[in-house]
Amino acid sequence: MSTAIEWPDRLFAALQRADVRQVGYVPDAGHSRLIERCRADADIRDVALTTEEEGVALAAGAWLGGQRAALLMQSSGVGNCINMFSLARTCRFPLLMFITMRGEWEEFNPWQVPMGSIVDPVLKLCEAEVYRARKPDEVEGAAERAVQTVFGDERIAAVLLSQELIGKKVWTK
């Protein structure tokens, strides 16, 4: 059984197995270990973005050039991507997303709730397959299914990583 600490490593292994060569991300606490792994790997180009929709366009360009890409973001970033998803939808570009959730379990910040609460339906309206991982031992299976949907069927898929996996954000130190 996976422990809470190693699930990002399992996501990283899934990216490696899928031969993902470009990883776009907006810095995120929940993805910090995965981002660190990508940055340390010479075969993966890590691309820090200023806003998440840049990553949708990055992935399209990567595919045009023969590489696979993935996009890491927090749930709030899904809202930023909606119009840019039309690029993947119209041209059927593979688009793989790993999304850390905010605004649900034990959220302290109410400003995270409006977007967090609509991530799942918004993604589905945008024709994405959505896979949810609530516990560490669900992460790898969800990632593998998403990889298959994205690169096997050339579609959009997202793995939603529940806030329970990441833990509470510490607000006072």
Add this chain to the structure above:
Amino acid sequence: MDPVSEGRLERRAAMAALVKDRGDLLVVPGLGSTTWDLAAAGDDDRNFYLWGAMGGAAMVGLGLALAQPGRRVAVVTGDGEMLMGLGSLATIGIQRPANLAIIVFDNGVYGETGMQPSHTQGGVDLASIAAGCGFRTCLDVRDETALTDLAGRLKTFSEMLFVRVQIAPEEPPRVLPLRDGIELKNRFRAALGLKA
């Protein structure tokens, strides 16, 4: 020629000059006028016309340039499209792709929507922004000589390049390329020898 257009290049002629003798250049135009300009210059499987995804042209170029380090990539987009994706200049600025040129056809207006003034007409300087994002070479193309020089550079450049081409705010007749996104994607990949 009206006073606004004076001293500015004609957009169709400018695009034609850039791709006339393109070699193996890959070209990504932005939605709207630059896509029509590229279509008017002659269709090519190595053109990835954007009919949407406003603000995304430069990032499509980045993903492509990183995936194909042995090929030169030119994004040719308008000032309005570039303004919507200004952050991508910062993103590209720290990646430093040696094979990517970002070329902005700047006419100071949103031509597709009725010639409303863009921020560049109000004084926003895209070349300075690009310089501030780390583009060491930022060119301003205002005449035929500079345009000819740019066309040559597109075959030889070896570090990322930002170019502002000052074009006249005119609206030539639309020339519409293929608009089936799947077909555009597949034929582009096939032209690179990739499985469609």
